[in-house]
Amino acid sequence: MAQWVISSAESEYPPLIYPRVLDLCREFPDLEFSLNGGVNDIGHVRSLLGFEESQELRAQAWGLDKDVENFSIPSNFHGAMIGRGAMNTPVMLWDVDHQIYHEDPPVQATRRSLLEGYRDYLQDAYPPGDTDRSVGVVHMAVKPTLGLFAGLRGNRAYRATLDTLTRDKTRRLEGPAHCLEEAMRAVEAANPGILDEPLAPTQAFQPGKRPSGDEDVAAGGGKQKQKQESKESNRGKKRKAAQQQVDEAAGDASTQCTGGDAEAPTRPESCTLSSSVDVAGSAV
Ligand SMILES: Cc1cc2nc3c(=O)[nH]c(=O)nc-3n(C[C@H](O)[C@H](O)[C@H](O)COP(=O)(O)O)c2cc1C
Numbered sequence: 566m567a568q569w570v571i572s573s574a575e576s577e578y579p580p581l582i583y584p585r586v587l588d589l590c591r592e593f594p595d596l597e598f599s600l601n602g603g604v605n606d607i608g609h610v611r612s613l614l615g616f617e618e619s620q621e622l623r624a625q626a627w628g629l630d631k632d633v634e635n636f637s638i639p640s641n642f643h644g645a646m647i648g649r650g651a652m653n654t655p656v657m658l659w660d661v662d663h664q665i666y667h668e669d670p671p672v673q674a675t676r677r678s679l680l681e682g683y684r685d686y687l688q689d690a691y692p693p694g695d696t697d698r699s700v701g702v703v704h705m706a707v708k709p710t711l712g713l714f715a716g717l718r719g720n721r722a723y724r725a726t727l728d729t730l731t732r733d734k735t736r737r738l739e740g741p742a743h744c745l746e747e748a749m750r751a752v753e754a755a756n757p758g759i760l761d762e763p764l765a766p767t768q769a770f771q772p773g774k775r776p777s778g779d780e781d782v783a784a785g786g787g788k789q790k791q792k793q794e795s796k797e798s799n800r801g802k803k804r805k806a807a808q809q810q811v812d813e814a815a816g817d818a819s820t821q822c823t824g825g826d827a828e829a830p831t832r833p834e835s836c837t838l839s840s841s842v843d844v845a846g847s848a849v
Contacts, residue, residue, distance in 0.1 A: 583613075583628045590639035597643040605650035606657055607664050612770040613645050614638065614665070625772045653712045656764055664767045676713055677760035680749055683710060687742035696738060703731045706741035707748075719756030726751040 581603045590598050604610060611617055612626030615638040624633040651658060656676070662668040687706055691698070707727050714720035730736040730744040737744075753760055 581628075583626075586642070587627065587636075587639060590641050594639070594641055597641050599642075599644040599646060601646040601648070604645045604647050606647070606654075606770070607661055607767040608770040610645045610647065611664060611767070614642070617769060622770055622772075626770050654715050655709060655712050657767070659764050660767055674764050675761050676764070677749070679713070680710060680745060680760070684742045684745045684749075687740065687745060691740045691742065693738065693740045693743070695740070698737045698740070700731055700737070703737050703741045703744060707731065707745055710745065714752060714756075714759070717756065717759060719752035719759055722755040723748050723752040 583600060586598055586600050589596075600613060604613070609626055612623050615623055617623055617626075620633060620636075623638070624630075624636055627636070627638075629636055647657075656679070659674045659679070660671050663670045691702070691706055711724055711727070714723050726748040727744055730747055731741075736747075749760065
């Protein structure tokens, strides 16, 4: 009986079977394919593209469990998309040009540097004084930053401040840049120093690991919210681990993503990780 009890998410979405993308690549060598669905971080993308040095890790990224030694990534496999992962944990993208396109390493970023850059953009795009500015407009303007503190102390203060100010007509009149600045103050008060912590470089793919702040859109946010709260209670450990990652950035080749012998993909014009033909791992 239990075998028939499946969640609504499972009933709506077929399983992701990445090896089918490999089969399609081989069957249609004149087409380029990219993979879409279930990829949660840049380390996973690197492994899918063959950047990681361990064959075992590449095979795990592709969900392969047999004939692992003989498997190779077809040259017409072009890239992977990240949807919810990037939405929930946008900081993962800070070193993506270096990690995927082999550009020079970026200047070390912090959440403050990202937010101040975005605040300046908002200041120009939504100057103060627009009396018709709706809640929706301000919400959409600040939305890309909502995952910036996922899994960290101060996340709630940041999001709650934005939510409250977005609904306040006077604050809306001042603009989304103002709301962002106030939210930065709130997070700073809740978690001093967090804004200035250096962002950790992309880490190698870790099979089975879900990113912090992960939210299963298909399944609804309930369980993830509980997870988030429990994560926040472990914030000390997390911050320590993040700092350790940064400290280790100079050396440990086994956990860092700087090497690999595969060629960097050509950057698509849209500057995303997508390609001309997107094929869900579920073999649509
Ligand atoms: C914020 C966000 C924006 C998206 N925008 C598009 C889009 O413009 N076009 C599209 O075909 N799919 C879009 N998707 C769907 C993703 O391409 C993808 O199919 C879906 O999120 C499953 O992949 P994931 O497991 O990486 O989230 C979007 C998904 C998210 C979360």
